[in-house]
Amino acid sequence: MFKKNFNAREARKGFSMVSIFLIYSLIFFVYPLVWMIILMFSKWNFISTPKFAGFYNIQTVLSSEIFWITILNTLRFMVFYIPIVLIASFLFALMLRRIKYGKTFIALSFLVAQVCSGVAYSIIFSKLLSPIGPINIFLNTHFHFTVPWFTSPNMAMFTIALIVTWKFVGYYGIIFYSGMNSISNSLYEAADLDGASKKRQFFGITLPLLNAQVVLVLVLSITLAFGLFTETFIITGGGPLSSTMTPMLVMYNAAFQQLQPTYAATMAVFVALISAGIVKVTKKIIERDVTIV
């Protein structure tokens, strides 16, 4: 009897502690989620009460040109960003393993980019790579050409991919680095005895055993691509010619400049779905259950 009472009191105590989270999430998670669904199916511009509009918003988003432009731009970003950042961070990890002196300094130099404020690094790069910025002045005086980093529609998204790479190489590189460190040396010794070349060892041992890390970096990259905002907002504002218009920029403009929160919310749902879909497909293609026999 006493035991049961005691347990009930325990349970109440525990639940009351957890309930602060439940109450908080009711206000800041469930309520917004409900609003999200309301917004998707209604007509509303921040004033008066929302009116039911059926599938009007979904139709508007899916038939609006700008929505597809942003999705296409995101895919373009990924086509530039993912191969560059994957190869660069892999090389970073491989080379960091060979460093004997000053490993901490090198790792920190790369990682310090990761913690940089998005606003600050966007401003720095917009000045560094501006038509009259130091990089272009250097190129002009030594090689007699300049690069239209952010001013050419063909170039701008590529440059954004480059500066995001600057930010994330150290981070992804450390993920690969710690993955490589957990691979047992005996595997390589055995491969050496069998006469396998370094290249064979890389593709036969290192790469397959880093499958989990590769998948992780891909998922992080895809999520990042669909959430791209600060860089494009500050540096290009979506231009030139909408070439760096990202979903987040359009959602921001729609909701807070054009006062169309219903359009923006509906778009957010579709962008999240597309992002999740691409993550799922990528996992299905790349993910392997790696076991060492």
Place this chain on the structure above:
Amino acid sequence: MRTKRRLSPISIIIHIIMYALALFWLYPYIWMVLASLKPTDKIMTTPFFQGPFSFTNYSFLLHTSKTMNFSFLMALANSIFIAVVATVVVVISSAIVGYGLAKFEFKGKKFILGYIVFQMVFPSFMFIIPQFILMRNLHLINTYSGIILVYLMSAMWCYMCYQNFKSTPSEYIEAARIDGATELWIVFRLMMPLNRTIMSIIAIFTFAGVWNDFLWPMVVMQNYGKMPLAVLLSNFNMQYGVYLGPVMAGSVILALPIVIGFIILRKYFLEGWAVSLK
């Protein structure tokens, strides 16, 4: 006996390449700091390490910019205030919720854990608009609370606390209870000190995340006097981008605290990345 290994030629080349790349990666930072110390008209025209260096840009931010409605000192104070409040509350709330989940048995616990994980699935950008509507309905637009409230609890950190607290031996808790300790005492004086690493990680990541956050405070805050640094600097850059020197000085003030914190607390950052990726 220790043998001193000599570096092979390839190894020397790798060292040189990596050091060069490290400097190349630091270059934007170094350029930013040097540019912030040069007068605006000299930034783009003088070579890297040359130029009359002074703190004019910083005193511009302190004094002159106020007359243009941009008080950077106030923005710095706002950023510190918002980040500190969020950090303190997140650390405390995650510990309490984590303790409740880890050391108590009650009906529906499994469901709540599932619900917490479910929340972590959603990308944060989905919630900007509905959360803005929430703040609007609460009449909290243009207030500090409007910015801070959404930071105060994090499903992810509650879950991290739960996972870490599970491995703290229950005997300690029993012993404290026999000595008459209240549950809150146990959280603050027992669980938090015993799980110092995860608590530090939560504090550091929350502080840095809130400090660097941009979109949410920009959406909620239109009042220049209450803006955090990131938002005020972005506005200043957009309106007065020609004041290149002060813009760079503002970037230094925004970026450097986190960078220095990172260098000092790098152990926690690295561990934090390791745990948050699992």
